[in-house]
Amino acid sequence: MADFNVVLTPGDYQNGTVNTVVEIPEGSMLKIEWHRKTATFRIDRVEPQIFAKPANYGFIPQTVDEDGDELDTLVITDEPVPTGVWLEANIIGILNFEDDGEMDHKIIVVPADDRNTGDRIKAFTDLSERWKQMIEHHFNHYKDLKKPGSTKVLGWGDAEAAKKIIAECADRYAKAPQYAE
Numbered sequence: 408m409a410d411f412n413v414v415l416t417p418g419d420y421q422n423g424t425v426n427t428v429v430e431i432p433e434g435s436m437l438k439i440e441w442h443r444k445t446a447t448f449r450i451d452r453v454e455p456q457i458f459a460k461p462a463n464y465g466f467i468p469q470t471v472d473e474d475g476d477e478l479d480t481l482v483i484t485d486e487p488v489p490t491g492v493w494l495e496a497n498i499i500g501i502l503n504f505e506d507d508g509e510m511d512h513k514i515i516v517v518p519a520d521d522r523n524t525g526d527r528i529k530a531f532t533d534l535s536e537r538w539k540q541m542i543e544h545h546f547n548h549y550k551d552l553k554k555p556g557s558t559k560v561l562g563w564g565d566a567e568a569a570k571k572i573i574a575e576c577a578d579r580y581a582k583a584p585q586y587a588e
Contacts, residue, residue, distance in 0.1 A: 411441070411446070415469070417469050420574065429465040431465075433461065463483075465479070470576035471580045481502065484517075485524065494519070495520075500564060500566060501514055503560070514572070515531065539563065
């Protein structure tokens with residue numbers, strides 16, 4: 408397997424697209440994480456079924472969020488995307504999220520070429536209120552059995568807000584000698 412932080416860039420995020428790698432398919436109970444030091448995916452834990460992922464969950468290569476991990480993505484598709492698949496995606500928004508006192512942003516993206524839907528989701532405002540409620544509920548409660556109250560959704564932002572966070576995370580990656588080569 409290739410090291411995604413070596414073979415991929417964050418993408419052309421200034422113009423609205425990123426490269427993202429899927430860690431966890433939508434509906435999975437497996438908490439699969441990219442392990443930067445070994446350039447492999449590993450199962451961190453198995454979650455209870457009630458906490459299955461409500462969207463494909465991934466990361467943007469060559470970025471580091473405030474929590475020390477690659478910047479997370481929620482990839483909206485009509486079916487689950489397997490672990491290890493990367494795609495070019497359009498940025499539509501951001502979920503501002505705090506986990507155990509650290510910012511752990513989630514960039515909301517859709518495939519750059521979704522011929523099934525005719526690229527119907529073009530902006531954050533195209534997402535249904537029910538979808539947003541489901542995502543908020545998941546992230547506010549997915550650690551309740553282990554560490555209640557340790558997660559908090561702080562709100563949503565549009566694509567411009569997401570681009571700002573991506574730029575900060577790409578800059579953090581580039582400036583940290585333990586990440587950059």
